[in-house]
Each structure stands twice: as C-alpha cells, then as structure tokens.
Amino acid sequence: MSPTRTADGAAPGRVGDVRRRNLALLLDRIDPQGQATRAQLAAETGLTKASVSSLVADLLESGLLTEAGVTRDGERGRPGVGLVLNPLRGAIGAEINVDYLAVGVLDLGGTLQFQETVERHNRGSSPGDVLAALGVLVHRAADAARQAGIVLLGGGLAVPGLVDPDRNVVVTAPNLGWSAVDLSAELAALLPAAPFGVTLSNEANSAALAELWYGHGVSFRDYLYVSGEVGVGGGLVIGSELFTGPAGHAGEIGHVVVHPEGPRCTCGGHGCLEKFAGQQAIFSAAGIGDDSTALRMSHLLRALDAGKPRALAAVEQAGHYLGVAVASAARLMNISAVVLGGHFAALEEWIEPALRRSLANFAPGLVPDGSIAFSGLRQTAALTGAAGSCLRGVLARPYELIS
Amino acid sequence: MSPTRTADGAAPGRVGDVRRRNLALLLDRIDPQGQATRAQLAAETGLTKASVSSLVADLLESGLLTEAGVTRDGERGRPGVGLVLNPLRGAIGAEINVDYLAVGVLDLGGTLQFQETVERHNRGSSPGDVLAALGVLVHRAADAARQAGIVLLGGGLAVPGLVDPDRNVVVTAPNLGWSAVDLSAELAALLPAAPFGVTLSNEANSAALAELWYGHGVSFRDYLYVSGEVGVGGGLVIGSELFTGPAGHAGEIGHVVVHPEGPRCTCGGHGCLEKFAGQQAIFSAAGIGDDSTALRMSHLLRALDAGKPRALAAVEQAGHYLGVAVASAARLMNISAVVLGGHFAALEEWIEPALRRSLANFAPGLVPDGSIAFSGLRQTAALTGAAGSCLRGVLARPYELIS
Missing domain, CATH: 3.30.420.40 (ATPase, nucleotide binding domain)
Structure with a gap:
C-alpha cells in the first residue's frame, strides 16, 4: 500500500466512500446551536478517536467546523475542545x-x-x-x-x-x-x-421546512404548513420529512375547493381556499383599497383593532374557510397539526378563534387546540x-x- | 461443523436469517399467474442453482409451490420443471x-x-x-x-x-x-x-390494494381508490404502496367537506362527501324508498335506464360532489388517477360524465380522462x-x- 494513502484506503485528493459517509455522519451529530468534542463524537458514532481526529482535521480545514474553546465531556469527562458548525x-x-x-x-x-x-x-x-x-x-x-x-x-x-x-x-x-x-x-x-x-x-x-428545522416543527413530527401570501400555499411534513407526493407537488391547500359555488381562481378551478383566505380576498372583503400590501395590512390590523365589523367579518370568513380546507386535509392525509404562516400569523389574534370554530364544526376532535401553531418566522420563513x-x-x- | 447443518449454516429445524430472506426472495420472483424454473430463479436472484434447488425443495414441502410440468427457459434454454404458486x-x-x-x-x-x-x-x-x-x-x-x-x-x-x-x-x-x-x-x-x-x-x-394487486392498479402506480358503499371510503396508493399517513388513517375522502353548508354527517362533521355521494344520499335524492339495498339499487338502475329526471339528478349531484372531493385530493396529495368502486362502479355510465365535468371545473387538467377507472372487482374488492x-x-x- 502506498504510504500516501489515507486511513480508509482512498488515494489523497479523492475522498473515498467510507470517509465521505463518516464526514457527513460527524456533521450530523453536531447540533447547529450546540457543540461537541472529538471524544463525544467518537462515542456517539462508534468511530475510533484516531479516525474522528483525522475526519475533524479535514472538516476544520474545509471551514465547516471551527473550534469554540474548551468544554467538558459530561460530568466526569476530561476537558476537550468544543467543535461547532462554523458561523462564518x-x-x-x-x-x-x-x-x-x-x-x-x-x-x-x-x-x-x-x-x-x-x-x-x-x-x-x-x-x-x-x-x-x-x-x-x-x-x-x-x-x-x-x-x-x-x-x-x-x-x-x-x-x-x-x-x-x-x-x-x-x-x-x-x-x-x-x-x-x-x-x-x-x-x-x-x-x-x-x-x-x-x-x-x-x-x-x-x-414548512424552515418551521421543521428552525421553528414550531421541532415539536410536531407531522403537520401541514399553510402559507398565507397573495396566494395560499401548503407544505406537508410527515415523519419530520417533506412529503411531496408522486410528482413533487403535494400540499396545495390553497386550491382545495372550500365552496363549490365560489369564484373562479387563477389556477383555473373554482371556489379554491385562496379566493377566500388569500391576501387579496381578505383585503377586498374588508373593503381595504388598492395601496401597497404593507399599507393595506396595516390598515386591516388597525380596522381589526378598532373592531370594524367589515374587517372582522373578512377575517372570520377567511378563518372559516381555512378550517374547511384544513378539515379536509386532516381527513385525507391523517394530519392532526397545522402551522400557519404569512398573513395568517400576522392575523393570529382574529383568525385563530374562527379557525377553531370551523375545525370543531367540520372535523371535530381531529386537530386539537394545542396542535394549531402560528409561525414566528413570518416573512423570512x-x-x-x-x-x-x-x-x-x-x-x-x-x-x-x-x- | 455438524454434518446436519444446512448450506447456509443454520441448524435443522430452525431456518436461519439468510435462508429466510432467500425463501421470500424466490417466492417474490414468481408471478401469481405465471411460472418459473429453478434455472430462471437462479439467474434472476444470483443464487447458485444448488441453493435454489434446496430452497425450492423446502417451498415444495411447505405447499406454497407446486410443480406445473415441463417448460422451456427462454428460446435457447433446456427444458425445466415449471414452478407455480400452489392454487391449493x-x-x-x-x-x-x-x-x-x-x-x-x-x-x-x-x-x-x-x-x-x-x-x-x-x-x-x-x-x-x-x-x-x-x-x-x-x-x-x-x-x-x-x-x-x-x-x-x-x-x-x-x-x-x-x-x-x-x-x-x-x-x-x-x-x-x-x-x-x-x-x-x-x-x-x-x-x-x-x-x-x-x-x-x-x-x-x-x-385499494385489491385493485393494485388484481385490478386496475397494475396500470397506475399512484391513485386514490374511492369506495362507494353506505359510507364513502378511500385508500391512497403512492408508488404502488398503500399510504396510510402518520397514524394509519389517511385517504378518508368520504369526509372531505364538499359543501360547507351541507348536512351533519355521522362523523360529527358537516357537508362531507358521504352526505351527497353515499348510497343512502343517492337513494334519498332519487326518491327511492326503504327496501333492501339490492332492491333499491336495481330500482335506481331501472329509473336511470328509463331516464327518470329525479334519479338522473341524484347521480349527477353525486358525481358533481365526488369531483369536488377528488379535485381537492388531487391538489393536496398530488394524485392524478382515481379508481372508483362499489356503487360508483355500478353507476359508471351515469356518474362518469358528471365526474368529468366536475373535475374539469374544479381541477382542470389534473386528472386526465384516461386516469379515471372503475373497479371491475365490485363487491368483492x-x-x-x-x-x-x-x-x-x-x-x-x-x-x-x-x-
């Protein structure tokens, strides 16, 4: 064997399959907000300390890991150098x-x-x-x-x-x-x-993935994320993974039919949720004019704060039909948790009671109150x-x- | 090593893991309606002919396989004994x-x-x-x-x-x-x-699985099966496997909300598909009385044959709302094929045009005409x-x- 080969037998300059897998395995063991020592990584992965040291050296050189100072390996452990995912x-x-x-x-x-x-x-x-x-x-x-x-x-x-x-x-x-x-x-x-x-x-x-990795998703393994923008979109997480369906397009809750006599939608269908709960639908039902979206949203929030009936009715209607669509999604996909983002999160105070009433009417018991969450990531999700x-x-x- | 051990090293009377896997592997290579020779099985599985012969001996003894007479291994092959799954x-x-x-x-x-x-x-x-x-x-x-x-x-x-x-x-x-x-x-x-x-x-x-294994499913890898009985049930097949969702209850299309002002359902919800397309809903809308189901179904079919407006309208309405629910399912689960069973299959001639019109209205282009199938298995599905x-x-x- 050539003396320049690495421990797993790969030639230098070409990372072998085993080493590739082990590099990813180590990174997977380091929580984005946490840190780990080489000894902890060896214990968790079953790799030898020598292998871990060699792999960590590569990861430090790649810039993906960086050293964060001395830490202790649990209560009785000797101090070791903490490794973190590099924030740079x-x-x-x-x-x-x-x-x-x-x-x-x-x-x-x-x-x-x-x-x-x-x-x-x-x-x-x-x-x-x-x-x-x-x-x-x-x-x-x-x-x-x-x-x-x-x-x-x-x-x-x-x-x-x-x-x-x-x-x-x-x-x-x-x-x-x-x-x-x-x-x-x-x-x-x-x-x-x-x-x-x-x-x-x-x-x-x-x-939906941002919620799973950085938001509410950490407490739900299975949920439907509903995105409220001009359109209403959806992302389905099952078993902590995105479920995209046979052709990659599952979760389109915005085009679930919530009222069969409803208006024509941009998708070509009729009575879609988006036509009742999308931003334009809510602004229009609330009688809020044609300013910029940010202005209209602040008008709407002011009107809701002031208890204006037309604004309250518009958001009530959006919550009602959102409940119709979530109820149907719960039946079809066996989902019992929902995370609401975009304008639904901005309107949480008003839309949540309407949504709860609607779910109690259309799918009693299927989506418990504690399983309705509002995104904290807002427009950055x-x-x-x-x-x-x-x-x-x-x-x-x-x-x-x-x- | 004891001379009574089998080729894979397991003690007699206890089938080892490797042999277990190989026994199942062989059976998986035999089509229920087809047959295979030992030589074909060896070629397809990569097992040695000696291993295949030993495994087949066990499967013959178990009664799962039986010999069907002499067959040829392809054009140039030598004749071999055909093995079939035992119809007894x-x-x-x-x-x-x-x-x-x-x-x-x-x-x-x-x-x-x-x-x-x-x-x-x-x-x-x-x-x-x-x-x-x-x-x-x-x-x-x-x-x-x-x-x-x-x-x-x-x-x-x-x-x-x-x-x-x-x-x-x-x-x-x-x-x-x-x-x-x-x-x-x-x-x-x-x-x-x-x-x-x-x-x-x-x-x-x-x-849904019967369709996959013995019916229409063989030409669709992904579809929603809709069962029309007193209730309306659903089974979701994705990638030729049943998709049951996080808790095992996915596919419940009978309780998709198709009309939010619709009547209360046995499930506790309101406006479910079942209330418009279940057997009782259709009989009741058609004005067909309280005989046995078989009698009522034959009354309905006679009324449809005779062009009675009330019967035609009842089935039209069922097809319309079935289309609403299938449209929503297509959006949520990215499904583009549907197989209809139970009374939907019995009513195919009348319900299919209504369903197509409804799908064209609510989800244009999503479920092509060639992707609507009616079960041939009827009440045995x-x-x-x-x-x-x-x-x-x-x-x-x-x-x-x-x-």
Missing part, C-alpha cells in the same frame, strides 16, 4: 413572491444574519426582470456577508408555484403569470462562485427554508469542499 | 359492511374461488352478533375450500371504519355505530387452525384485498411453514 459559513436564501422580493443570509449555526425585503409588483413581470431585481438584492446581501467574514457556499430561491428542482424550472406560478420558466441560467448567475450553486423550491415547502435546504445539502456532502 | 393454498377474505356481509376464498394464484354475500343490517348491531353471523359464512367458505382441497393459511377481515391492525381494534366505524371495539378474540376464533391467523383492515384500503394482504404476508414469511 452560510448560504443566501431568497424569495420571489407576488408583491415582494426577500433575501437573507443564513449561517451554519442557523442564524439569519442579514435580511432585506422590498415591495415589488411581480405579477405579470417577465422572469428576466424579476431575477435582475432579485440579483441586486442578492449582491447586496453577498457584500454584507463578505464584510462580516461569512463565506457563502450556495443559496436557495423559493417561488410561489410548482417547481421542478432538478431542471430549475418553474412549472407554473399562476399568481406571477409564469408557466414553464427555465431559470437555470439566472440561478447560475446569482452566486457564480458558490460551490453548491443556487437551487429552486416552492415557497410553502421551504417555509420561505427564504430561511431555501437557504437551510442548501446548508443541509452542504452538511450531507462536505467532501465536495475537501480536496 | 389460500386465505379467507371477509367484509363487514353496513348492510351486507361478504366472504370469499382467494387462492395463491390470485383466483377468488368461492364467494358469498348476504344482506344484513349491521348498523347498530352488537359486534358479537355481527361476528357470529360472519362466522357462519366463514365456516361455509372454509368447508367449501376443504372440499376443493384448498388449505387455508389465514384470513383478513375488512370493516368500514378506522382500525388499529396491530391490536385488532376497530377504532371507529360511525356507519356501524362501533367505537373502540376489540375483535381479538372473535378474529382468533374465526379460523383457529390457520397458521397466519385473521387480520383486520379498513375496507377502502383493502379494496375489499374481501379480495383483505385475503390478498394475508397471502402476501405468507409469501413474505414462508419460513413459518417450514420446520
């Missing part, structure tokens, strides 16, 4: 929605370091124009990351529509007016130097999930950073 | 529904050998009385099987409700009025001598699936028959 490595998270663009930097420790949201009317805009505007925000965030010493490894872009992530194609995003849009070139251009590139996802799926997906990909394939 | 081994399939009991014998080749359905009003009957009545049918079927030389290995019982198959408990069956009914003793008494016992399942899930589940369990654990 991160990913860009971005979201295109109907009336805003949002970008942030998520570090490996799970902290959202920079975040910027700008209003922009993207409905009917050409994908090229929207991506150019998004590119300005991404570059600003990348500059901020650079100044803070954060190395960007990749990114994720969430959009309000059905996507084919393998081909970087937006299959359909009715509220943007997009159909069969190939974003490969635009995604490649956003972060050309990042080793893991930029991937595409559905905004509600990304937000989708971009956090998109960046988080990228970072989880990095942690699963650390060998791509090791020569 | 089988399982009882049974179904309790609201107004009938049904029992049949399914053999290992997938043929339903005996089948008997009797009308019986089970709503509100005590589980003990219903199981006693079912026991009479089971014994009659078991006698018929014995006379035909079929050895019964076990059985399956399908009920119209949510079940816990591990504990043999009917969690809730609203249309029977049953809740938390433990059937362990009754199931054990049905076929006391059968080595694999009798297991419990949901009727729509069993029917659930019992066939229940017996089939038992037989698949036998084929996965053949070593339980080998000493």
Whole structure:
C-alpha cells in the first residue's frame, strides 16, 4: 500500500466512500446551536478517536467546523475542545413572491444574519426582470456577508408555484403569470462562485421546512404548513420529512375547493381556499383599497383593532374557510397539526378563534387546540427554508469542499 | 461443523436469517399467474442453482409451490420443471359492511374461488352478533375450500371504519355505530387452525390494494381508490404502496367537506362527501324508498335506464360532489388517477360524465380522462384485498411453514 494513502484506503485528493459517509455522519451529530468534542463524537458514532481526529482535521480545514474553546465531556469527562458548525459559513436564501422580493443570509449555526425585503409588483413581470431585481438584492446581501467574514457556499430561491428542482424550472406560478420558466441560467448567475450553486423550491415547502428545522416543527413530527401570501400555499411534513407526493407537488391547500359555488381562481378551478383566505380576498372583503400590501395590512390590523365589523367579518370568513380546507386535509392525509404562516400569523389574534370554530364544526376532535401553531418566522420563513435546504445539502456532502 | 447443518449454516429445524430472506426472495420472483424454473430463479436472484434447488425443495414441502410440468427457459434454454404458486393454498377474505356481509376464498394464484354475500343490517348491531353471523359464512367458505382441497393459511377481515391492525381494534366505524371495539378474540376464533391467523383492515384500503394487486392498479402506480358503499371510503396508493399517513388513517375522502353548508354527517362533521355521494344520499335524492339495498339499487338502475329526471339528478349531484372531493385530493396529495368502486362502479355510465365535468371545473387538467377507472372487482374488492394482504404476508414469511 502506498504510504500516501489515507486511513480508509482512498488515494489523497479523492475522498473515498467510507470517509465521505463518516464526514457527513460527524456533521450530523453536531447540533447547529450546540457543540461537541472529538471524544463525544467518537462515542456517539462508534468511530475510533484516531479516525474522528483525522475526519475533524479535514472538516476544520474545509471551514465547516471551527473550534469554540474548551468544554467538558459530561460530568466526569476530561476537558476537550468544543467543535461547532462554523458561523462564518452560510448560504443566501431568497424569495420571489407576488408583491415582494426577500433575501437573507443564513449561517451554519442557523442564524439569519442579514435580511432585506422590498415591495415589488411581480405579477405579470417577465422572469428576466424579476431575477435582475432579485440579483441586486442578492449582491447586496453577498457584500454584507463578505464584510462580516461569512463565506457563502450556495443559496436557495423559493417561488410561489410548482417547481421542478432538478431542471430549475418553474412549472407554473399562476399568481406571477409564469408557466414553464427555465431559470437555470439566472440561478447560475446569482452566486457564480458558490460551490453548491443556487437551487429552486416552492415557497410553502421551504417555509414548512424552515418551521421543521428552525421553528414550531421541532415539536410536531407531522403537520401541514399553510402559507398565507397573495396566494395560499401548503407544505406537508410527515415523519419530520417533506412529503411531496408522486410528482413533487403535494400540499396545495390553497386550491382545495372550500365552496363549490365560489369564484373562479387563477389556477383555473373554482371556489379554491385562496379566493377566500388569500391576501387579496381578505383585503377586498374588508373593503381595504388598492395601496401597497404593507399599507393595506396595516390598515386591516388597525380596522381589526378598532373592531370594524367589515374587517372582522373578512377575517372570520377567511378563518372559516381555512378550517374547511384544513378539515379536509386532516381527513385525507391523517394530519392532526397545522402551522400557519404569512398573513395568517400576522392575523393570529382574529383568525385563530374562527379557525377553531370551523375545525370543531367540520372535523371535530381531529386537530386539537394545542396542535394549531402560528409561525414566528413570518416573512423570512420561505427564504430561511431555501437557504437551510442548501446548508443541509452542504452538511450531507462536505467532501465536495475537501480536496 | 455438524454434518446436519444446512448450506447456509443454520441448524435443522430452525431456518436461519439468510435462508429466510432467500425463501421470500424466490417466492417474490414468481408471478401469481405465471411460472418459473429453478434455472430462471437462479439467474434472476444470483443464487447458485444448488441453493435454489434446496430452497425450492423446502417451498415444495411447505405447499406454497407446486410443480406445473415441463417448460422451456427462454428460446435457447433446456427444458425445466415449471414452478407455480400452489392454487391449493389460500386465505379467507371477509367484509363487514353496513348492510351486507361478504366472504370469499382467494387462492395463491390470485383466483377468488368461492364467494358469498348476504344482506344484513349491521348498523347498530352488537359486534358479537355481527361476528357470529360472519362466522357462519366463514365456516361455509372454509368447508367449501376443504372440499376443493384448498388449505387455508389465514384470513383478513375488512370493516368500514378506522382500525388499529396491530391490536385488532376497530377504532371507529360511525356507519356501524362501533367505537373502540376489540375483535381479538372473535378474529382468533374465526379460523383457529390457520397458521397466519385473521387480520383486520379498513375496507377502502383493502379494496385499494385489491385493485393494485388484481385490478386496475397494475396500470397506475399512484391513485386514490374511492369506495362507494353506505359510507364513502378511500385508500391512497403512492408508488404502488398503500399510504396510510402518520397514524394509519389517511385517504378518508368520504369526509372531505364538499359543501360547507351541507348536512351533519355521522362523523360529527358537516357537508362531507358521504352526505351527497353515499348510497343512502343517492337513494334519498332519487326518491327511492326503504327496501333492501339490492332492491333499491336495481330500482335506481331501472329509473336511470328509463331516464327518470329525479334519479338522473341524484347521480349527477353525486358525481358533481365526488369531483369536488377528488379535485381537492388531487391538489393536496398530488394524485392524478382515481379508481372508483362499489356503487360508483355500478353507476359508471351515469356518474362518469358528471365526474368529468366536475373535475374539469374544479381541477382542470389534473386528472386526465384516461386516469379515471372503475373497479371491475365490485363487491368483492375489499374481501379480495383483505385475503390478498394475508397471502402476501405468507409469501413474505414462508419460513413459518417450514420446520
């Protein structure tokens, strides 16, 4: 055997399969907000201390791990050096929605370091124009990351529509007016130097994953995340994993039929939840005019605070139909917990009682009160999930950073 | 090593893990309606011909395989003895529904050998009385099987409700009025001598599996099976496997809310599909009186044939709301095919156009015309699936028959 071969027999410069698996295994044992010593990692993985030391050396060199000072291995343990996921490595998270663009930097420790949201009317805009505007925000965030010493490894872009992530194609995003849009070139251009590139996802799926990794999801293993934007999206988490269905598009609760005599929807159907509980539906039912979304939302909240009947009725109606759709989802998918994000979270105080009444009427006992949660991530949920997906990909394939 | 040990090192009288796996592997390679030679099995599994011969000897002795005469191994092969799943081994399939009991014998080749359905009003009957009545049918079927030389290995019982198959408990069956009914003793008494016992399942899930194994399912990998009885049940097949959700109760399309102002349902909810498309709902809307179900169904079919407006409108309404629920299921679970059984299959000619119109209105493009299928198994679907589940369990654990 050549003396330059590594312990697992792989030639230098090419990480062997066993070593690849062990590198990912070690990273999986380190909680994003916690730390571990080499001795703890050896005990938890069953690897020898020598193997762990060799693997950790690679991970330190790759920049994914960093040393955090001396820590103790439990009560009786000797002091060891604490290893943490390096907060100076991160990913860009971005979201295109109907009336805003949002970008942030998520570090490996799970902290959202920079975040910027700008209003922009993207409905009917050409994908090229929207991506150019998004590119300005991404570059600003990348500059901020650079100044803070954060190395960007990749990114994720969430959009309000059905996507084919393998081909970087937006299959359909009715509220943007997009159909069969190939974003490969635009995604490649956003972060050309990042080793893991930029991937595409559905905004509600990304937000559902953000809840799982960084939000309420930690207490539910199975839930439906409902995203309230201009559209209403959904992401289904079963057994702590995203359930996307046979073709990748499961969870579309916004287009569940909640009233068969209801109005026509952008999806081509009729009586969809989105037509009763989407932002435009609520603003319109509340009689709130055609300002920007942020202004309309603050008008709505003021009207609700003041007890204006029309505003209260609009949110009551949204909660009622949200309950109809969640009841049907609970029956079909055997889901007993729901996490509500976007404007549903902003309207929690008013929409929650209406939702509870509706669930008691349509699916008594199926979704207990303690299983209705409101997202604390608000408008950052989708971009956090998109960046988080990228970072989880990095942690699963650390060998791509090791020569 | 003791000379009495078998080729895989296991002691005689105790089948080792490797041999267990290989026994099941061989059985998995034999199509229920086809045959295979020892040489083909060796080629397909990568096992040596000597191992295959030894394993086949055990399977012949267990009675699961039998020899079917000389066959050729492909064009150039030498003749070999064809091995088939033994049609003289089988399982009882049974179904309790609201107004009938049904029992049949399914053999290992997938043929339903005996089948008997009797009308019986089970709503509100005590589980003990219903199981006693079912026991009479089971014994009659078991006698018929014995006379035909079929050895019964076990059985399956399908009920119209949510079940816990591990504990043999009917969690809730609203249309029977049953809740938390433990059937362990009754199931054990049905076929006391059968080595694999009798297991419990949901009727729509069993029917969905019967379609997968013996019906339309062979051309769809992903579909929703909708069972039309007094209740409306559903079974969800994804990737050719039953998807039962986090707690085992997914697919309950009968309680999807199709009209929020609709009537109260036995489930405690309101406006469920069952209240518009279940048998009683259709008979009642068609103005067909309180005879037996079989009589009412023949009255309905005559009225439809004669073009009676009220009957036509009742089935049109059922198809319309069935489309509402299937549209919502397609959105939530990303399903693009549906198989309709029970009375929906009996009403195919009239309900199909209404269903297509409804799907075009509520989920245009999501469920193509070629992806709507009607079950050919009719009232035997659930019992066939229940017996089939038992037989698949036998084929996965053949070593339980080998000493």
